[in-house]
Amino acid sequence: MDPVTLAIHATPAFIASAVEFVEATTIVLAVGVTRGWRAPLIGTVAATLTLAVVIATLGVALVTIVPEHLLKGVVGALLLLFGLRWLRKAVLRFAGIVAIHDEELIYQRELAELRVQGLQRTEFDWIGFLIAYKAVLLEGTEVAFIVIAFGAAGGVALSAATVGAIAAGLFVVALGIALKQPLTMVPENWLKFGVGAMLCSFGVFWFAEALGMEWPGDALSIPLIVLAFLASSWLAVRMLRALLPQGARVEARNV
């Protein structure tokens, strides 16, 4: 696999997956710190295996059975829809309308909830197992979607996206183990902003390719499309900041 293909397909999957892994790691850390590490680690491994089966069956089946142009069209449309949602939320957060995602707050809330549940441990801590399993499975499902979406171009792209997601998982988990505290220094909203723009860009690129369009420079036009999304989103952030008084917060569902 040449480096350009690897960079194009692995980097977006790496960044997008890292965001999800940060959320899962925060919850597993909270469980491990309050209830011991054995059960949450087994829960994490169990969820990882479940996800591996989902990606292997669904992803490979999609890429090998469904015709490429149809897959690109459907995945392109889905990427655009999901990407727009991420981008919109990130812009609203940057503009100060919606509260920034706070890993420290989530961690403390999780710790408090676990302490309320008490430490009545049986031989195996099923509560710790289930919380870790659920967190890793839920966030991991999004990683699976990311891998399948970024890998929709074919076998090579799927491998590169898988490599990107695995690398992100290893990186975030290593960081979590080293720090033993929530990864608050990860600029999550910046990542979501970038990932939203990338998902939208891949969506536009693939949907048009599925219709038979040939982009100038092929995949090299993707960075230009990403730039266009980033520029218009930044414009939107500035516009929203000008529209609203500072410190004004509104629930996302109300705007």
Place this chain on the structure above:
Amino acid sequence: MFRTIWSTLVGLLIEDGQLAIGALLALAITWAIAFSGGDQGRDVSGWVLLVMVLVLVVANLYRAGVTARARVSSAQR
């Protein structure tokens, strides 16, 4: 897993419904241009989609800003 898919779908179609409908409309227009405009239509379809989506993002967020401002002003009164 099903809860994630469900909450994503609800979020997409209800919370961000107007954005999703706008995006689907843009996709449908792009498809129509590509299939009715021959080679020329196909060659510009991607750019048309890009411009429509960029305008959609800015317009949707502008509307969100106006709505938020109205809610903040009514809460302050």
